[in-house]
Amino acid sequence: MARKKRINPRKSPAQERSRFTVEQIIQAATQVFAEWGYAGATTNHIAERAGVSIGSLYQYFPNKEAILVTLAKRHVEIAGNLLMGLVAERNLIETDLTEVLRPFIQATLELHTGNPRLNYVILSEAVWSAEAMEQVHALEDQFIDQLALTLDTHRQVSVKNSRHAAYIVVHAIKNLAHEFVIHPPAGMSEEAFVEEMVALVGGYLNR
Amino acid sequence: MARKKRINPRKSPAQERSRFTVEQIIQAATQVFAEWGYAGATTNHIAERAGVSIGSLYQYFPNKEAILVTLAKRHVEIAGNLLMGLVAERNLIETDLTEVLRPFIQATLELHTGNPRLNYVILSEAVWSAEAMEQVHALEDQFIDQLALTLDTHRQVSVKNSRHAAYIVVHAIKNLAHEFVIHPPAGMSEEAFVEEMVALVGGYLNR
DNA sequence: ATTAAATATGAGCAATTACTCGTAATTTGG
DNA sequence: CCAAATTACGAGTAATTGCTCATATTTAAT
Numbered sequence: 001m002a003r004k005k006r007i008n009p010r011k012s013p014a015q016e017r018s019r020f021t022v023e024q025i026i027q028a029a030t031q032v033f034a035e036w037g038y039a040g041a042t043t044n045h046i047a048e049r050a051g052v053s054i055g056s057l058y059q060y061f062p063n064k065e066a067i068l069v070t071l072a073k074r075h076v077e078i079a080g081n082l083l084m085g086l087v088a089e090r091n092l093i094e095t096d097l098t099e100v101l102r103p104f105i106q107a108t109l110e111l112h113t114g115n116p117r118l119n120y121v122i123l124s125e126a127v128w129s130a131e132a133m134e135q136v137h138a139l140e141d142q143f144i145d146q147l148a149l150t151l152d153t154h155r156q157v158s159v160k161n162s163r164h165a166a167y168i169v170v171h172a173i174k175n176l177a178h179e180f181v182i183h184p185p186a187g188m189s190e191e192a193f194v195e196e197m198v199a200l201v202g203g204y205l206n207r
Numbered sequence: 208m209a210r211k212k213r214i215n216p217r218k219s220p221a222q223e224r225s226r227f228t229v230e231q232i233i234q235a236a237t238q239v240f241a242e243w244g245y246a247g248a249t250t251n252h253i254a255e256r257a258g259v260s261i262g263s264l265y266q267y268f269p270n271k272e273a274i275l276v277t278l279a280k281r282h283v284e285i286a287g288n289l290l291m292g293l294v295a296e297r298n299l300i301e302t303d304l305t306e307v308l309r310p311f312i313q314a315t316l317e318l319h320t321g322n323p324r325l326n327y328v329i330l331s332e333a334v335w336s337a338e339a340m341e342q343v344h345a346l347e348d349q350f351i352d353q354l355a356l357t358l359d360t361h362r363q364v365s366v367k368n369s370r371h372a373a374y375i376v377v378h379a380i381k382n383l384a385h386e387f388v389i390h391p392p393a394g395m396s397e398e399a400f401v402e403e404m405v406a407l408v409g410g411y412l413n414r
Numbered sequence: 415a416t417t418a419a420a421t422a423t424g425a426g427c428a429a430t431t432a433c434t435c436g437t438a439a440t441t442t443g444g
Numbered sequence: 445c446c447a448a449a450t451t452a453c454g455a456g457t458a459a460t461t462g463c464t465c466a467t468a469t470t471t472a473a474t
Contacts, residue, residue, distance in 0.1 A: 018451060037335045039246040053453045124331025128244045167392050168403050175382035185374050196375050203410035225421060250462060260423045
């Protein structure tokens with residue numbers, strides 16, 4: 001799509017009043033993007049839902065895409081912190097691999113169940129504005145690196161290349177969770193799905 | 208996006224001349240969608256690239272979405288035939304599981320390497336026009352059912368629920384291949400990726 | 415050769431929409 | 445209390461674009 005747009009905020013909110021405005025816009029955008037998709041969502045609609053004027057919206061976001069990037073960054077950050085926290089609060093020397101894996105997978109699934117559409121918008125738009133999403137991918141890579149270190153720590157895990165393994169694990173879980181919530185397969189419960197995923201990833205890490 | 212559009216051809220080409228026209232449109236659409244994304248692609252642009260008038264395009268496709276659906280169906284059909292053929296031409300009683308898995312994964316990867324962007328357009332748009340993509344998903348489900356039967360045949364495979372297993376296997380391979388070609392991770396070759404995938408899926412099926 | 419059906423054309427319309435800019439209201443600092 | 449800075453407003457615009465339709469051309473049928 002050949003985009004070369006600024007994605008940084010046109011202006012940073014300084015007063016409490018404007019910080020509230022920006023937050024309203026973000027909340028509204030979350031709903032509208034999820035409901036209508038990226039192309040279907042209009043900036044006017046977002047502003048309306050946020051209860052602010054279209055002019056105010058463009059004071060803080062230079063364009064539509066910048067709004068989505070903000071959403072994406074927030075999402076990845078929240079997810080990253082939650083998941084790494086989950087791993088960190090467990091003793092990796094003593095805990096069985098499955099006991100770490102299952103909550104990890106469950107949490108990822110819930111993260112996607114919460115707002116499946118929004119995730120899809122973020123994922124699909126990311127392709128067409130690679131530079132804009134650089135920051136998002138940087139966060140993701142950072143997460144993978146962290147996980148790679150963790151893998152090295154766990155006694156049950158034996159992989160040649162922990163970076164490669166972390167990449168496979170993260171994206172297997174992320175993408176299959178996506179798939180599952182977007183096109184729920186007939187005759188497979190959430191619990192069943194989680195167990196299959198535990199088997200898939202557990203078997204891969206522990207050989 | 209609340210779409211309720213007809214997606215079936217407005218008119219079926221009867222003469223050789225028009226069949227050629229339709230084929231030109233499909234080829235052009237493949238390129239233009241891949242290059243610009245769904246929203247970025249314009250029907251006028253597609254017609255132009257195809258070397259036909261915009262009027263001709265709308266004689267055979269009721270709207271832009273119908274063009275994408277046609278592309279998607281074709282893609283799934285080709286991929287399905289290729290992959291099932293790959294499995295079919297091997298003797299599952301004697302062949303080692305890995306010997307079936309590796310070419311399967313390689314072929315899937317190549318399928319995506321060929322036109323990564325187009326795949327993404329299809330995937331991401333599918334969410335916003337569920338009914339339109341019904342036919343596409345029917346084809347996918349059919350493929351999973353077929354694979355489930357095959358899994359039951361292979362002696363090395365031992366899974367509780369072959370339907371579930373087929374679902375996991377197909378989507379793990381498909382989605383990770385996507386991920387890999389769209390955001391190639393630094394420091395991981397195609398070969399390395401394939402081997403990791405063989406380990407992932409092989410370990411899951413053979414326990 | 416004549417008619418009817420199929421196919422091709424493309425100018426232009428109707429609708430949508432991202433975004434601007436001049437102005438007004440509110441808050442802050444001194 | 446006042447001036448400067450910040451924030452809010454929203455009507456309007458410029459550009460885009462999916463799609464129609466009246467007309468022309470080509471092919472098939474008799």
